[in-house]
Amino acid sequence: MKISVASGKGGTGKTTIAVNLAVALAGKDIDVALLDCDVEEPNGHIFLNPEYTESVPVTVPVPKVDFSRCTYCGECAEICQYNAIAVIPDNVMVFPKLCHGCGGCYHLCPPRAISEVNREIGKINSGHGRGVEFVEGRLNVGESQAPPLTKRLKQSVSKHEVVIIDAPPGTSCPVVEAVSESDYVILVSEPTPFGLNDLILAVEMVRRLGLPHGIVVNRADSGDDRMLKYCESEMLDILMKIPFDRRLAEAYSTGKLMSEIDRVYNENLFNMYTSIKGKISDARACDYQR
Amino acid sequence: MRELVIISGKGGTGKTSIVGSLAALGKSKVVVDCDVDASDLHLLLNNNVREIHDFIVSCKASINRQRCSDCGLCADYCRFDAIKYEQGEYRIDQFACEGCGVCRYFCPEYAIAYEPVKSGEWFISHTDHGPLVHARLGIAESNSGRLVSLLRQKAREIADKNEYDLVLIDGPPGIGCPVIASITGASYVLIVTEPSQSAFHDLNRLLELIEHFKINCGVVINKSDINLTLTDHIKKDVQARGIRVVAEISFDPMMTEAQINSQTLIEYTVNDSTRKIEQIWKTIYNEMQSSPGFQQNSKKEIL
Numbered sequence: 202m203k204i205s206v207a208s209g210k211g212g213t214g215k216t217t218i219a220v221n222l223a224v225a226l227a228g229k230d231i232d233v234a235l236l237d238c239d240v241e242e243p244n245g246h247i248f249l250n251p252e253y254t255e256s257v258p259v260t261v262p263v264p265k266v267d268f269s270r271c272t273y274c275g276e277c278a279e280i281c282q283y284n285a286i287a288v289i290p291d292n293v294m295v296f297p298k299l300c301h302g303c304g305g306c307y308h309l310c311p312p313r314a315i316s317e318v319n320r321e322i323g324k325i326n327s328g329h330g331r332g333v334e335f336v337e338g339r340l341n342v343g344e345s346q347a348p349p350l351t352k353r354l355k356q357s358v359s360k361h362e363v364v365i366i367d368a369p370p371g372t373s374c375p376v377v378e379a380v381s382e383s384d385y386v387i388l389v390s391e392p393t394p395f396g397l398n399d400l401i402l403a404v405e406m407v408r409r410l411g412l413p414h415g416i417v418v419n420r421a422d423s424g425d426d427r428m429l430k431y432c433e434s435e436m437l438d439i440l441m442k443i444p445f446d447r448r449l450a451e452a453y454s455t456g457k458l459m460s461e462i463d464r465v466y467n468e469n470l471f472n473m474y475t476s477i478k479g480k481i482s483d484a485r486a487c488d489y490q491r
Numbered sequence: 492m493r494e495l496v497i498i499s500g501k502g503g504t505g506k507t508s509i510v511g512s513l514a515a516l517g518k519s520k521v522v523v524d525c526d527v528d529a530s531d532l533h534l535l536l537n538n539n540v541r542e543i544h545d546f547i548v549s550c551k552a553s554i555n556r557q558r559c560s561d562c563g564l565c566a567d568y569c570r571f572d573a574i575k576y577e578q579g580e581y582r583i584d585q586f587a588c589e590g591c592g593v594c595r596y597f598c599p600e601y602a603i604a605y606e607p608v609k610s611g612e613w614f615i616s617h618t619d620h621g622p623l624v625h626a627r628l629g630i631a632e633s634n635s636g637r638l639v640s641l642l643r644q645k646a647r648e649i650a651d652k653n654e655y656d657l658v659l660i661d662g663p664p665g666i667g668c669p670v671i672a673s674i675t676g677a678s679y680v681l682i683v684t685e686p687s688q689s690a691f692h693d694l695n696r697l698l699e700l701i702e703h704f705k706i707n708c709g710v711v712i713n714k715s716d717i718n719l720t721l722t723d724h725i726k727k728d729v730q731a732r733g734i735r736v737v738a739e740i741s742f743d744p745m746m747t748e749a750q751i752n753s754q755t756l757i758e759y760t761v762n763d764s765t766r767k768i769e770q771i772w773k774t775i776y777n778e779m780q781s782s783p784g785f786q787q788n789s790k791k792e793i794l
């Protein structure tokens with residue numbers, strides 16, 4: 202079962218929920234893996250303290266021109282939609298950071314002057330921490346191509362009873378890449394005007410992807426009731442409410458888990474998991490009847 | 492004209508609240524919200540949208556069923572797994588399509604249409620604190636870096652036309668493409684961080700990026716009293732890199748309260764945080780003023 206944890210925006214407690222849920226499940230002897238898909242800023246490791254056992258570079262193909270063959274016809278630049286290749290009278294310039302690795306220029310080049318070389322954009326690190334298998338992607342600084350790394354990351358996790366995906370913030374392409382194919386998406390938000398604004402976008406995203414979803418309200422007593430009214434009118438499931446607790450903020454800041462503050466959080470998270478499991482099988486039963 | 496960019500790496504550090512207050516303090520300026528994924532700044536500035544424009548940069552492919560012979564060549568060529576054989580025919584998944592156009596090129600039946608698509612919208616708004624340029628990227632869209640560049644360019648145009656001195660930019664989260672697009676060529680970058688392990692981790696990655704681009708920068712530690720030991724550690728670490736810690740602001744529930752009342756903190760209250768923010772404003776103003784080229788271009792006072 203794949204459960205993604207997403208949020209319209211960062212800082213809502215998404216990583217906290219993902220990590221603590223994983224640890225809570227591991228505590229109940231469930232075989233669980235955590236995938237940190239926030240490849241621009243992976244933070245899960247801070248809480249799990251994993252012992253890494255493997256680190257694999259992730260590459261994308263970029264063109265390399267053999268100038269003894271090139272006729273400077275310019276066709277490669279013509280097909281490239283990303284301006285990643287430019288042909289001038291006696292040179293062909295490749296801009297690797299713009300290249301999406303689509304292979305168009307490689308396939309097209311009439312004298313077959315283009316070959317492809319691999320360029321590293323980041324790494325996938327895996328290990329174990331606190332009973333959880335942990336896999337994270339780390340984009341190299343200055344790189345912008347998150348989706349291929351996320352895709353590879355999702356493929357690199359082995360079979361587990363439960364896989365929890367910590368998605369990047371937002372609703373753009375890398376987020377969709379992270380959450381698609383999930384059985385359930387937990388949206389973490391807080392009851393402030395910013396939180397509500399971002400939640401509306403996140404709900405729109407999961408609805409368009411057709412993924413079952415529910416809401417965790419973090420710092421539930423810190424704002425006003427506009428968010429709860431929205432959830433009610435949109436008939437959104439509220440999975441859990443976590444009050445604002447300064448001890449939690451302090452724990453988060455030092456990389457501690459919620460259960461180290463209060464054991465009850467693990468129980469609550471486990472109960473949330475059980476109810477999600479119920480919702481998924483209900484949804485499947487519905488699909489079957491249709 | 493100067494461009495001041497405020498970024499935070501991680502979300503939730505209070506960056507937008509601080510930008511809102513800076514917007515209320517500044518006089519001659521255009522404000523830009525470059526968080527095109529989830530823009531929130533307009534909620535504080537009470538905006539009135541004056542212009543709406545489509546953001547169109549890329550094309551996407553679709554298959555013309557009349558012409559398609561289901562040969563599957565397009566799927567072979569697609570590197571993004573966007574073309575799949577489903578229910579007896581080849582289909583293009585619009586979410587996965589990166590718009591490279593390779594399938595169209597190689598389709599023997601000329602069955603692939605390749606048309607410009609709208610990836611989002613951008614707006615010019617009128618606010619209590621001057622013009623605001625902002626946007627909304629569509630769901631599952633990429634190209635946020637390009638949208639950020641577009642917003643910056645529009646803001647510069649508005650600033651030039653009205654002889655404003657400053658473009659104040661609320662930056663996007665992360666360290667990827669949109670952030671790079673928002674800081675390249677900026678006059679000053681202010682990083683808002685908080686004392687948590689994860690924010691510290693992100694801060695280091697951001698500073699690496701800033702050093703790479705050699706931009707003037709300063710750091711604000713928000714919620715500094717949540718973890719004093721770590722605040723201290725961050726301060727030392729930042730200073731060791733030769734970067735100034737412009738201010739430390741204690742955890743302040745008023746930030747949320749002001750937000751609920753759709754106001755910037757500066758308008759909502761006077762307290763320790765607002766005094767710190769005024770201090771930040773003066774410090775950055777002085778730094779930007781002393782940087783070369785400022786006097787010539789400056790026609791009006793920022794403060």
Ligand code: SF4
Pocket residue numbers: 266270271272273274275276277278288293309310311312313314315
């Ligand atoms: S398509 Fe091939 S031959 Fe033509 S300019 Fe590009 S690399 Fe050279």
Ligand code: SF4
Pocket residue numbers: 263264277280281282283284285286299300301302303304305306307591
């Ligand atoms: S592989 Fe695609 S994106 Fe890269 S240079 Fe060639 S045509 Fe452009």
